[in-house]
Amino acid sequence: MNIGIVCYPTFGGSGVVATELAKTLAKKGHNIHMMSYAKPARLDTLETGITYHEVSINSYPLFEYPPYDLALATQMVNLIEYQDLDLLHVHYALPHATSAYLAKQIMAEKARHVPVVTTLHGTDITLVGSDPSYKHVVEFSIDKSDGVTAVSEYLKRETYDRFNIKQDIKVIPNFIDLDRFKKSNKSHFKKAICPNDEKVIVHVSNFRKVKRVPEVITVFAKILESGIDSKLLLVGDGPDRQKAEQQCRDLGICEHVRFLGKLEQVEDVLSIADLFLIPSGSETFGLAALEAMSCSVPVISSNIGGLPEVNVHGETGYLCDLDDVNCMAEYGVKILSDTKLHSKMAANARKQAERYNQDIVVEEYERFYEDVSAKLLHSV
């Protein structure tokens, strides 16, 4: 198939999922055309079978806010016409599903019917999308898509609760490349970071408020206080970085904490991790937790959103109530001080990650594309 994929380009879950999906579909022989306002972080433009089309927005003195959604719709129309796209798959409803609806209507005028699949990821439903300033348009655009998927059962429920959506929503969970995300020998790296064989605790995020990075540091400080010789590695960057650095200085634990910034090869860091912390205030799935689990790392997370679907309490790690840093620290100490428990949870984590095998989940998307295309063909 010739498939147009639209996503946000930043180091965020939806862009990562869209890009990994594009790469896998391309390897399976599909022609993928990716659209975004900047090159998605994990996309290598030399990859065979994928062409990246940057959406350029011309400024004009009248525009305080240049209309990206219109430029995107125009790009979609161009690609449908000139690259003969069979289907548009947009990740994150706002504004991608709206641009896709517009492009679809423009093409329908030319008797060309292109199905639109919208994948809901998270804040497009739970935060931004349900904001009164966008809600009607987001609701309409999701409902007008030919196929809608959500990355977790939780997100499906939330979407029906928050919007008046008549469409069926199919849950196709996020997925993982089990060959890439697996524990590998990084003893040189481990020695450099932990000369005294300290335990390694890792957090990966975009440091937005919702990720609760200050809580990660509080939990780590408590684990240190309990006498567990450990290091905290923070991967990523974002708005709360400075606050987190200041907190480390205030607590006097800077020598135990490393800010590694944005990294492409997260699996290298996860390979030396003993524990992963994700205390988010909202998380529809928690791809970062899945990546850790695939590298056999037990996870301590908040018990919210889609996280309990991924991280199974008492098996792959532990779940704690939102903001309960004492609970997270206690479970952290428990896992890190009991070798037998740690090995069991590490093995369970990897086993759980295998349920999200990329090859199987991507096949689900392919089947969904076929079903949606067939349904549209019958309806016109």
Ligand code: GMT
């Ligand atoms: O939270 C982010 O880092 C970005 C956000 C997005 O929509 O780009 O991520 C959401 O989608 C991810 C991929 O499906 C999920 O794993 C995240 O849980 C979800 N984030 C939130 O719900 C806050």
